[in-house]
Amino acid sequence: xxxxxxxxxGSVLVIxxxxxxxxxxxxxxxxxxxxxxxxxxxSVLLVISIAGTFPILVGSIDLSVGSIGTLAGIIVALSxxxxxxxxxxxxxxxxxxxxxxxxLNGVLFAMLRAPSFLVTLGTFFALDGLASWIIGGTPIPxxxxxxxxxxDSNLGAxxxxxxxxxxxxxxxxxxxRYTRLGRHMYAVGGSxxxxxxxxxxxxxVKVTAFLLSGLLASFSGFLxxxxxxxxxxxxxxxxxxxxxGAIVIGGTTLSGGVGGPHRTFVGVLLLTILxxxxxxxxxxxxxxxxxEGLVVIVAVIMSRERxxxxxxxx
Amino acid sequence: xxxxxxxxxxxxxxxxxxxxxLSKRYGATQALQDVSICLERGxxxxxxxxxxxxxxxxxxLLTGVERADHGVxxxxxxxxxxxxxxxxxxxxxxxxxxxxxxxxxxxxxxQTYLGYxxxxxxxxxxxxxxxxxACSDLLEDLGLSSISPTQRMGTLSPGVREVVALxxxxxxxxxxxxxxxxxxxxxxxxxxxxxxxxxxxxxxxxLKSRSAMLFVSHRVTEVLEWADAVCVLRDGRNADxxxxxxxxxxxxxxxxxMGGVHPQGRDxxxxxxxxxxxxxxxxxxxxxxxxxxxxxxxxxxxxxxAFDFRVRAREIVGLAGVEGxxxxxxxxxxxxxxxxxxxxxxxxxxxxxxxxxxLADLLRAxxxxxxxxxxxxxxxxxxSIAENMAVSRRIASGRQGLFIRRWDERARxxxxxxxxxxxxxxxxxxxxxxxxxxQQKVLLGRCLELKPRVMLLDNVTRGVDIxxxxxxxxxxxxxxxxxxxxxxxxxxxxxxxxxxxxxxxxKGGQLVREFDNSNGDVDPLxxxxxxx
Numbered sequence: 001x002x003x004x005x006x007x008x009x010g011s012v013l014v015i016x017x018x019x020x021x022x023x024x025x026x027x028x029x030x031x032x033x034x035x036x037x038x039x040x041x042x043s044v045l046l047v048i049s050i051a052g053t054f055p056i057l058v059g060s061i062d063l064s065v066g067s068i069g070t071l072a073g074i075i076v077a078l079s080x081x082x083x084x085x086x087x088x089x090x091x092x093x094x095x096x097x098x099x100x101x102x103x104l105n106g107v108l109f110a111m112l113r114a115p116s117f118l119v120t121l122g123t124f125f126a127l128d129g130l131a132s133w134i135i136g137g138t139p140i141p142x143x144x145x146x147x148x149x150x151x152d153s154n155l156g157a158x159x160x161x162x163x164x165x166x167x168x169x170x171x172x173x174x175x176x177r178y179t180r181l182g183r184h185m186y187a188v189g190g191s192x193x194x195x196x197x198x199x200x201x202x203x204x205v206k207v208t209a210f211l212l213s214g215l216l217a218s219f220s221g222f223l224x225x226x227x228x229x230x231x232x233x234x235x236x237x238x239x240x241x242x243x244x245g246a247i248v249i250g251g252t253t254l255s256g257g258v259g260g261p262h263r264t265f266v267g268v269l270l271l272t273i274l275x276x277x278x279x280x281x282x283x284x285x286x287x288x289x290x291x292e293g294l295v296v297i298v299a300v301i302m303s304r305e306r307x308x309x310x311x312x313x314x
Numbered sequence: 315x316x317x318x319x320x321x322x323x324x325x326x327x328x329x330x331x332x333x334x335x336l337s338k339r340y341g342a343t344q345a346l347q348d349v350s351i352c353l354e355r356g357x358x359x360x361x362x363x364x365x366x367x368x369x370x371x372x373x374x375l376l377t378g379v380e381r382a383d384h385g386v387x388x389x390x391x392x393x394x395x396x397x398x399x400x401x402x403x404x405x406x407x408x409x410x411x412x413x414x415x416x417x418x419x420x421x422x423x424x425q426t427y428l429g430y431x432x433x434x435x436x437x438x439x440x441x442x443x444x445x446x447x448a449c450s451d452l453l454e455d456l457g458l459s460s461i462s463p464t465q466r467m468g469t470l471s472p473g474v475r476e477v478v479a480l481x482x483x484x485x486x487x488x489x490x491x492x493x494x495x496x497x498x499x500x501x502x503x504x505x506x507x508x509x510x511x512x513x514x515x516x517x518x519x520x521l522k523s524r525s526a527m528l529f530v531s532h533r534v535t536e537v538l539e540w541a542d543a544v545c546v547l548r549d550g551r552n553a554d555x556x557x558x559x560x561x562x563x564x565x566x567x568x569x570x571x572m573g574g575v576h577p578q579g580r581d582x583x584x585x586x587x588x589x590x591x592x593x594x595x596x597x598x599x600x601x602x603x604x605x606x607x608x609x610x611x612x613x614x615x616x617x618x619x620a621f622d623f624r625v626r627a628r629e630i631v632g633l634a635g636v637e638g639x640x641x642x643x644x645x646x647x648x649x650x651x652x653x654x655x656x657x658x659x660x661x662x663x664x665x666x667x668x669x670x671x672x673l674a675d676l677l678r679a680x681x682x683x684x685x686x687x688x689x690x691x692x693x694x695x696x697x698s699i700a701e702n703m704a705v706s707r708r709i710a711s712g713r714q715g716l717f718i719r720r721w722d723e724r725a726r727x728x729x730x731x732x733x734x735x736x737x738x739x740x741x742x743x744x745x746x747x748x749x750x751x752x753q754q755k756v757l758l759g760r761c762l763e764l765k766p767r768v769m770l771l772d773n774v775t776r777g778v779d780i781x782x783x784x785x786x787x788x789x790x791x792x793x794x795x796x797x798x799x800x801x802x803x804x805x806x807x808x809x810x811x812x813x814x815x816x817x818x819x820x821k822g823g824q825l826v827r828e829f830d831n832s833n834g835d836v837d838p839l840x841x842x843x844x845x846x
Binding site: 177178179180182183184186187190191193194195196197198199200201257258 | 649651673674677683685687690691692693694695696697701704705706708709716717718720760
């Protein structure tokens with residue numbers, strides 16, 4: 001069994017344990033209403049974590065997913081507020097913004113060969129600042145009924161925001177497992193020199209990973225804006241670290257080439273249930289952060305690389 | 315080594331470091347088997363042997379980087395145990411590697427005393443000026459006043475850096491008060507220019523009286539010129555031990571010891587590869603053009619002579635040469651990769667048609683390359699066997715459908731696994747779960763998936779067990795019969811003479827000699843003498 005799979009299985013077991021413990025301690029936990037709540041709570045984190053999974057798969061990292069989300073959310077809110085053609089096309093415009101940011105990251109990283117950690121640290125600050133500057137620091141309310149109806153209502157028992165999250169997950173899993181692009185992302189993350197010699201267009205794969213990351217990050221920002229009914233400065237920034245935590249808990253290693261969106265889903269579920277349960281048990285919010293941090297550390301220790309001594313010796 | 319023991323017991327020598335019957339095993343590979351070696355004070359011993367003979371493993375055992383499974387080490391006739399590199403240093407055993415790492419921003423004196431700063435304190439604080447003075451005294455003492463203690467390591471040439479590393483050994487042994495250090499030099503000469511070589515040689519002469527030295531080399535001429543004694547390893551065992559007089563009297567003795575005839579011999583005999591299935595996998599081709607693959611005017615570096623490189627269909631060509639000879643670079647160049655310093659020649663002719671010398675273009679034209687650095691440049695350890703085999707196929711075929719058909723991939727992989735008789739139960743297992751030999755077969759499977767016309771293979775049987783080797787040779791022959799051209803770079807001369815119809819020898823980035831081996835009658839010794 002690989003380290004990553006062990007982490008994933010461990011996470012599933014932890015989820016079951018959490019459900020058992022929270023159900024025992026708090027009768028309100030195991031109710032339809034609360035599970036709808038969990039589904040709704042996890043959706044934005046799910047989409048932003050899937051976004052971040054692609055760059056990590058190719059062995060890089062995108063720290064700007066939160067800022068891209070904020071910028072896109074604000075631009076969508078502005079477009080809806082202005083109305084007209086911009087209002088109708090608000091969502092495509094937001095997604096285009098995300099693609100543009102992803103392209104910027106990808107070009108800086110893959111073409112100019114700057115380390116992704118530093119490039120996206122830069123765009124993290126720059127895009128966040130840009131977003132606040134555009135709206136002068138004041139949140140833009142969203143009053144559009146259609147947007148809320150499509151993205152944040154209920155379809156039967158399911159919150160539509162969750163269904164959108166699941167749809168994104170399904171497409172992401174499809175891309176990773178059944179397309180050439182997905183395969184090449186695993187190859188580049190697994191061994192870049194080997195991928196190069198196998199004929200993989202390494203740069204293109206890297207840029208595409210960042211494009212996907214930007215696209216999905218902007219979608220997560222839009223979902224959050226619709227959910228909170230406003231485009232606010234810094235709205236997605238607080239999701240960056242939980243999303244990296246969720247990716248690692250799921251079993252996508254930061255060294256690249258292992259894991260994928262299906263695993264990230266498990267990580268997001270675990271974190272969300274943990275937070276939800278602690279909220280229901282009225283755990284002090286500061287203490288909640290401590291617990292979340294500890295969970296991430298344990299996950300990292302479980303998934304750490306073990307280098308085999310018995311590699312080929314010439 | 316009996317000869318070694320006899321002379322020690324005669325009492326006329328001073329053994330500084332001795333290893334007795336050292337054995338070391340890595341997984342399935344027996345890297346060393348009962349190897350003994352004895353280094354004497356005031357002597358330079360050369361350690362010779364082909365790649366894979368066990369030289370590096372022996373060095374690792376002598377320097378505490380790894381521990382032997384069996385055997386003992388004696389320092390000045392006292393048994394010692396080395397658990398770490400530090401233990402070795404404390405015992406006065408030092409190693410200088412061929413490309414000794416150094417901190418390029420550090421001055422010579424800081425590099426020299428790195429890790430020993432505590433010996434240079436004034437009022438409790440480390441004193442740079444004390445260190446600088448000690449370093450400059452030392453350099454003068456060693457006749458190296460041309461090197462300034464305040465030069466930065468990064469500004470020095472590789473040869474000077476190596477000399478500084480050697481001086482550093484003396485410096486540290488002074489600091490630790492080791493009277494007679496043991497100095498191991500791991501291929502000290504491979505990166506040096508001729509002037510630097512002379513300098514290094516005189517430096518070694520200078521240090522000889524106060525230390526025991528071992529140096530590793532493939533170059534036989536060097537071995538005979540520099541060393542007082544030669545210890546030859548082959549296939550992880552002692553092959554021969556001789557004094558300089560014995561070696562000079564019978565020069566061929568060293569060659570013979572290094573390149574003794576491989577146990578497998580030159581007939582592949584019974585093999586597990588299903589050659590008929592290979593025939594079915596590769597369409598038989600008949601080509602009008604005499605050359606399958608040709609490159610004109612290749613120059614690996616600015617000072618090298620240009621050469622043309624042509625290979626016919628159905629031909630197996632072997633490339634021979636010592637490390638640094640350029641044979642691996644020729645392969646990479648042919649595969650369309652960029653080679654440092656090589657002068658660009660843009661077009662490759664395949665079956666008479668020109669192609670751009672670019673990896674992706676050549677891959678589409680059926681030129682496949684398998685790197686000698688299997689772990690780094692070939693294997694995707696965590697991807698499955700099936701995925702590893704399929705990774706290049708779509709790129710080469712130009713059919714770039716959006717979706718992967720995983721069941722199809724599986725079925726193809728299973729066919730290849732049985733064709734190549736790879737020992738595996740499930741093609742969805744990660745590649746890293748297989749042994750080295752089977753991993754190599756999977757990579758060969760990846761090449762076959764591309765319907766190759768030209769295969770460029772770098773040391774394809776390195777680290778592969780004998781049985782698998784034999785089956786790989788049979789695969790090569792049946793591929794050639796089916797019209798594929800194979801170009802093999804190999805350090806194993808027995809392999810080349812038994813498989814290749816033509817053997818090209820490289821030296822210093824140039825083509826020096828070509829042997830016609832169509833009758834299989836070329837002697838490996840003949841090749842070896844042109845290589846060194």
